[in-house]
Amino acid sequence: MWAIGVVCSILPDVDVVGFRFGIRYGDFWGHRGFTHSLLFAGVIATLALVAELPRASPGLSRGWLWLYFFLATASHGILHAMTNGGLGVAFFSPFD
Numbered sequence: 001m002w003a004i005g006v007v008c009s010i011l012p013d014v015d016v017v018g019f020r021f022g023i024r025y026g027d028f029w030g031h032r033g034f035t036h037s038l039l040f041a042g043v044i045a046t047l048a049l050v051a052e053l054p055r056a057s058p059g060l061s062r063g064w065l066w067l068y069f070f071l072a073t074a075s076h077g078i079l080h081a082m083t084n085g086g087l088g089v090a091f092f093s094p095f096d
């Protein structure tokens with residue numbers, strides 16, 4: 001569970017792979033774009049919950065586990081927002 005949480009917290013930076021394929025910084029899939037949004041955090045939390053369920057973390061309900069994975073993923077964008085470099089964070093992507 002802890003290891004999956006760590007992966008959730010760094011996963012939003014998978015968008016840097018897009019630089020290699022010509023995706024620009026300000027694009028939908030660009031850095032600090034969709035992968036740093038709250039919707040992406042929700043999707044990743046759901047996938048992480050599915051991955052964690054077979055291990056059945058004792059004492060934690062599915063709702064708490066989902067919230068833990070969601071906050072771990074969303075914390076990445078929140079920490080980005082506390083910096084003064086680059087563009088802002090697209091928290092509400094795909095909405096403008």
Ligand SMILES: [Zn+2]
Pocket residue numbers: 012013032036076080
């Ligand atoms: Zn990032």
